[in-house]
Structures are given as C-alpha cells and as structure tokens.
Amino acid sequence: MLRKVRKAVNSNTKKGKNVSAPPAFVTYGWCRSSYAVVLSLGRRGIDVHVGDASPLAMSRFSRYCKSFTKLPDFxxxxxxxxxLTCEALKRTGAEVLLPGHEDVGIFCRHRGDLPSGVSIALPEWDNYRIAEDKFTVLDMAQEAGCPVPETIEVTSLAELKNMARTTTYPIVIKARTGNSAKGVRIVHDKDEGADMFKELVQTFGLFHERWPIVQEFLPGEAAGVCVLYDHGRCVASFAERYLRCKEQGKFGTSTLRETYDNHQLISKAVSIMDRLEWHGVAHLDFVADKNGEFRLIEINPRLWGALALALFSGIDFPYLWYLTALGKDNIGPGVIRNRKIKCRWLIGDCLAFVELIKRDKVREALRLIIPERKCYHDDFIVRDPLPLLLEISDYFTKFIKAKGSMNPVVGNMIR
Incomplete structure (x- = not known):
C-alpha cells in the first residue's frame, strides 16, 4: 500500500524536483526533528520552506531547504x-504547513485564520490541550485502560508538607506543561521536596491552578511510541527504546535509542490516542515500574526529537504526515514493518559530555566519545553536512546567551 502512494506522488519528478507535489512550510527549523522533515520531503523532490527565530537554524542550511523566513520566538x-508565518505561507506559495514544535498549539487554536488553500493535519484545540497537560492526560490514559504512575495534584503547601512525611522517595515534581525535562525535578528526600516545589513555582511564575504535580518515581527502562493519525484512525506507529539520555540516567531527552519491537506497548499508546480521536503526529513516553510494566508518563502532541530513528528505519512519518495533511486516504492503516537500527543525537551527547565534565565524572564522559557501530545520526548525513555545523554554532550561541545553561528556558515555555 505504501509503495503505491510513493509511486503516485513521485510520478512527475523532473531533475530531482517533484513538480506535482505541493510545497511545504516547516517551522522551528533549528531543531533536529524539523530537520528530519526537511530531509524526508526534500529528498523526494518536494520544495520545503523553513521558518525559525534563529538565523543559524540548522534546517536553513540544508541542501533541501528552498527558502528561509526569520520568525519571532513563538x-x-x-x-x-x-x-508572520501566515505571511510566509502566502509569499512562498507553500500549501502544507508542518509545525515543528509546540507552535502546533497556536495553529490548532487559530486554524480558521490560516491563508486559504493551506493544508494541515493537526488535532482539535480541546484535544491538544488535554494531551499537552501532564496531569489531565493521565485521566484519559486510565480511561483507555493504560496504567499510569501515582500522581497527585497539589492544592496547598500544607498538603505538600503532610505528603512529605508519608511518601516513599525518590519522587518526581514536574510542571504540567514543558519540554526536554525542563520544569522537572527528582526529589530524593523529604527535606528538599518543599524547596524544589517552591523553586519551580517561583522560577516559572506558575499560578496556583498551574502548580506542579507530584508523581511516583518509576525505576525501570524508558521507551516511546510515535504515532500518526488521520481523523481518529491510526495510520502509522513505531516504538523506540532509550539507551542513553542527555541528563543523568534515562531521564530527559534521549541521545541514543534503538527500534523496539513491542506490540503491547504500541497497543497501549493507540488505545489512548483512539480515545482522543487524534489527528496528526504525537509521541508518548513510557517508563517501566519495578515489576517491568510500562506506564504512561506524558504525551508530546507534536513532532519528537528522535524522529530520525523512525525515518531511517523505514517509517517515513514526515512524508506520511504531509500526505495526511493533503487528505490522501490510501496510505495504509496499522503498523508498518521497520528494521532494527540505532540512532544517535551527536550534539546531545556533546552537551551531556560537558555536564559530566563539570561534575568531575570524567570516566562517564569519556564513554560518550566511543562511536556506535551501525548507527545513524539525528543531525548528520554525509550528503548534507552543513546542518550539523550550524547546529553546533546555534547551540554555542544559545549557551553563551543563557550564561552556560545546557537546557535554556524562554518565555512561556514552562506553564
């Protein structure tokens, strides 16, 4: 089924350009997930225009980028x-909008104001709000029959103090909305819990109704499930296992992961997204409890950082998402078979290396230098080398501006 679609869409390719395929506009061009979209569509001869707040955005310098638009920070x-994105859509003639990050929410909410003729595959605003809230989504998951960690919504500091006396440590304190482990703290004893909670509230200016939640710490392995939906129907799904993360342990953004043949895990994810009547892409994070049972931690209702793993394994989520936005209805339901591979985020490992050196963990840091055999990369392919160089420059610039922070927070990112 998938081969037939590819043949139909690529039938009018001329000198590397697919003359019949509508051009696309990809936002958040500095991120490796957006780069994977540019890579996927560009290699098919589709014109891809890129937008981002950074002039050093890695996708801008890809051989597959048709044009670049400077945008403000969303x-x-x-x-x-x-x-300005709407203006760029009109100027470039892009007919498909593929948001690269949490700007998905902006376009979900204001889809009716997009220029005429622009196609999207994004969830309804109410469904998006449920999915992005790390507390609300757990109720939805339980209703779908998926296990979740024990989680408490804190309503007062007195409640937090009483909880500290009876809680088994470690525990997790996290903001209800955030990304890349920003707004997440691991608490190891009762003495530091209240301080970390107050620090989160004060640092990010969280209102009482958006106070952080307290969650059971799960000690098992971490995995993710990626999905694409077409108006409530699962078009493609894929599981990945995290082997290494940018933060200590298997916590935060993964830098090394592999394909994961776990149909039971995928079934859990699909049951949740079916209930949400999803439309578009999403990524679900799971962590195993002490008995090895995977529990849903959160949903990223957007593209995910490790998108390249699925792409290189044979599941072309960006292209399938593009087709879904155009209303193609013959791209085939269910799970598409993939091959066993690993994929590594080079810059992520570099950031982890610096953090470990700062903590005098030299031996652990040196392990990150060891090359992985038969491994793909999120941010580098031989035929398109410039994006990696610009990714390095972009991260270094942001590192300096953030006064040495490896995971800077801007604006309304944590809420």
Whole structure:
C-alpha cells in the first residue's frame, strides 16, 4: 500500500524536483526533528520552506531547504509569530504547513485564520490541550485502560508538607506543561521536596491552578511510541527504546535509542490516542515500574526529537504526515514493518559530555566519545553536512546567551 502512494506522488519528478507535489512550510527549523522533515520531503523532490527565530537554524542550511523566513520566538510573541508565518505561507506559495514544535498549539487554536488553500493535519484545540497537560492526560490514559504512575495534584503547601512525611522517595515534581525535562525535578528526600516545589513555582511564575504535580518515581527502562493519525484512525506507529539520555540516567531527552519491537506497548499508546480521536503526529513516553510494566508518563502532541530513528528505519512519518495533511486516504492503516537500527543525537551527547565534565565524572564522559557501530545520526548525513555545523554554532550561541545553561528556558515555555 505504501509503495503505491510513493509511486503516485513521485510520478512527475523532473531533475530531482517533484513538480506535482505541493510545497511545504516547516517551522522551528533549528531543531533536529524539523530537520528530519526537511530531509524526508526534500529528498523526494518536494520544495520545503523553513521558518525559525534563529538565523543559524540548522534546517536553513540544508541542501533541501528552498527558502528561509526569520520568525519571532513563538513562546514570547505568539500573535506576531502566527501573523508572520501566515505571511510566509502566502509569499512562498507553500500549501502544507508542518509545525515543528509546540507552535502546533497556536495553529490548532487559530486554524480558521490560516491563508486559504493551506493544508494541515493537526488535532482539535480541546484535544491538544488535554494531551499537552501532564496531569489531565493521565485521566484519559486510565480511561483507555493504560496504567499510569501515582500522581497527585497539589492544592496547598500544607498538603505538600503532610505528603512529605508519608511518601516513599525518590519522587518526581514536574510542571504540567514543558519540554526536554525542563520544569522537572527528582526529589530524593523529604527535606528538599518543599524547596524544589517552591523553586519551580517561583522560577516559572506558575499560578496556583498551574502548580506542579507530584508523581511516583518509576525505576525501570524508558521507551516511546510515535504515532500518526488521520481523523481518529491510526495510520502509522513505531516504538523506540532509550539507551542513553542527555541528563543523568534515562531521564530527559534521549541521545541514543534503538527500534523496539513491542506490540503491547504500541497497543497501549493507540488505545489512548483512539480515545482522543487524534489527528496528526504525537509521541508518548513510557517508563517501566519495578515489576517491568510500562506506564504512561506524558504525551508530546507534536513532532519528537528522535524522529530520525523512525525515518531511517523505514517509517517515513514526515512524508506520511504531509500526505495526511493533503487528505490522501490510501496510505495504509496499522503498523508498518521497520528494521532494527540505532540512532544517535551527536550534539546531545556533546552537551551531556560537558555536564559530566563539570561534575568531575570524567570516566562517564569519556564513554560518550566511543562511536556506535551501525548507527545513524539525528543531525548528520554525509550528503548534507552543513546542518550539523550550524547546529553546533546555534547551540554555542544559545549557551553563551543563557550564561552556560545546557537546557535554556524562554518565555512561556514552562506553564
């Protein structure tokens, strides 16, 4: 089924350009997930235009990027970001909009104001709000029959103090909305719990109704499930296992992961997204409890950082998402077979290396230098080398601006 679609869409390719395929506009071009979209579509001869707040955005310098538009930071200026993206869509003639990050929410909410003729495959605003809230989504998961960690919504500091006396440590304190482990703290004893909770509230200016949640710490392995939906129907799904993360342990953004043949895990994810009547892409994070049972931690209702793993394994989520936005209805339901591979985020491992050196963990840091055999990379392919160099430059620039932070927070990112 998938081969037939590829043949139909690529039948009018001329000198590397697919003359019949509508051009696409990809946002958040500095991120490796957006680069994977540019790579996927560009190699098929589809014109791909890129937008981002950074002039050093890695996708801008890809051989597959048709044009670049400088946009404001959507966390800081969401209204202006939307307006300038609409202007870019008109100017470039892009007919498919593929948001690269949490700007998905902006376009979900204001889809009716997009230029005429622009196609998207994004969830309804109410469903998106449920999925992005790390507390609300757990109720939905339980209703779908998926296990979740014990989680408490804190309503007062007195409640938090009483909880500290009876809780088994470690525990997790996390903001209800955030990304890349920002707004997440691991608490190891009762003495530091209240301080970490207050620090989160004060640092990010969280209102009482958006106070952090307290969650059971799960000690098992971490895995993820990636899905694409077409108006409530699962078009493609894929599981991955995290082998290494940027933060200590298997916590935070993964830097090395492998394909994972776990149909039971995929079934859990699909049951949740079916209940949400999803439309578009999403990524679900699971961690195993002490008995080895995977429990849902959160949903990323957007593209995910490790997108390249699925792409190189044979499941072309960006292209399938593009087709879904165009209303193609013959791209085949269910799980598409993939091959066993690993994929590594080079810059992520570099950031982890620096953090470990700062903590005098030299031996652990040196392990990150060892090359992985038969491994693909999120941010580098031989035929398109410039994006990696610009990714390095972009991260270094942000590192300096953030005064040495490896995971900087801007604007309304944690809420």
């Amino acid at each position: 966390f800081v200026e969401p209204k202006r970001y939307f307006e």
